[in-house]
Amino acid sequence: MKIIQLTDTHLVEPGARLYGMDPCDRVRQLVTHICEHQADADLLVITGDIANDGNLDAYRQLREVLSPLPMPCRLLLGNHDRRDTFLEAFPESPVDENGFVQSVQDLENPSLRLLFLDSQAPGVIGGIYCADRLRWLHTRLQERPDVPVVVFLHHPPVPHGMRHFKHIGFHDGESVMTLLRAHPGGVRHIIFGHIHVPLSGVTSDGIPFSAGRGSNHQFIPGFDDPTPFWTSAPLNYSIITLNEEGVFVHGYDMIECEGIVRARNCLGP
Ligand SMILES: [Fe+2]
Numbered sequence: 001m002k003i004i005q006l007t008d009t010h011l012v013e014p015g016a017r018l019y020g021m022d023p024c025d026r027v028r029q030l031v032t033h034i035c036e037h038q039a040d041a042d043l044l045v046i047t048g049d050i051a052n053d054g055n056l057d058a059y060r061q062l063r064e065v066l067s068p069l070p071m072p073c074r075l076l077l078g079n080h081d082r083r084d085t086f087l088e089a090f091p092e093s094p095v096d097e098n099g100f101v102q103s104v105q106d107l108e109n110p111s112l113r114l115l116f117l118d119s120q121a122p123g124v125i126g127g128i129y130c131a132d133r134l135r136w137l138h139t140r141l142q143e144r145p146d147v148p149v150v151v152f153l154h155h156p157p158v159p160h161g162m163r164h165f166k167h168i169g170f171h172d173g174e175s176v177m178t179l180l181r182a183h184p185g186g187v188r189h190i191i192f193g194h195i196h197v198p199l200s201g202v203t204s205d206g207i208p209f210s211a212g213r214g215s216n217h218q219f220i221p222g223f224d225d226p227t228p229f230w231t232s233a234p235l236n237y238s239i240i241t242l243n244e245e246g247v248f249v250h251g252y253d254m255i256e257c258e259g260i261v262r263a264r265n266c267l268g269p
Helices: 023-037 056-066 083-089 131-143 173-181
Strands: 002-006 043-047 073-076 103-107 112-116 149-152 187-192 199-202 208-211 217-219 230-232 235-243 246-254
Touching: 002 023, 023 056, 023 235, 023 246, 043 187, 056 083, 112 131, 131 173, 173 187, 187 235, 187 246
Parallel strands: 002 043, 043 073, 112 149, 149 187, 187 208
Antiparallel strands: 002 235, 103 112, 199 208, 217 230, 235 246
């Protein structure tokens, strides 16, 4: 199973710019690259903050931009998104019984359950995972207790070391982690966005996680600074491979290069 992750695309209404850039054009370039180099991927996931202001036309434009992709897409909500306008543009997106944009996908070989969570709450920058969503997650975990899970969502439910997000992190992320930690099958990986910095790590009790950097803008490192600087991000995506050997997250930055030289086939020693 190969999954492409984009995150924090922050699309604005057609023709507008954000921090001097055209977020939609950047996603269009990424889609072109993915079609050319990652057409064998099984799924593309955007881990939230799809649109900067939840603008309906931005979501409609994304629909057209994603249309050349040969693989299905799973779109998750972040704090910048609006559930109602998103679902108006993407009515086929799977939702749970309470209307949250949450779903599962089961894999065989390796046997895994992918969980796509909705941590968005209107008017709140940080993540919220209410009692209804917790019930949904609990049920999904109980359905296949011995199957390991891989979790996708916008807000990090784990420590990430960035001061800027101290008050706008995942407000009740610990309730999610409590359920995940108790899952007999274990948690193979948690994949998120929100922090606009590429990150990989592991919790003190051994749950691995990673974050994409965002396709439009990223933070200049200043991890103890409550007001760090934004700057443009290189066009980028992550390639997540799930197989019998484990879970692998490769990153790719589309940086203009002076030249391209094919690597030698190194046969050792
Ligand atoms: Fe964001």
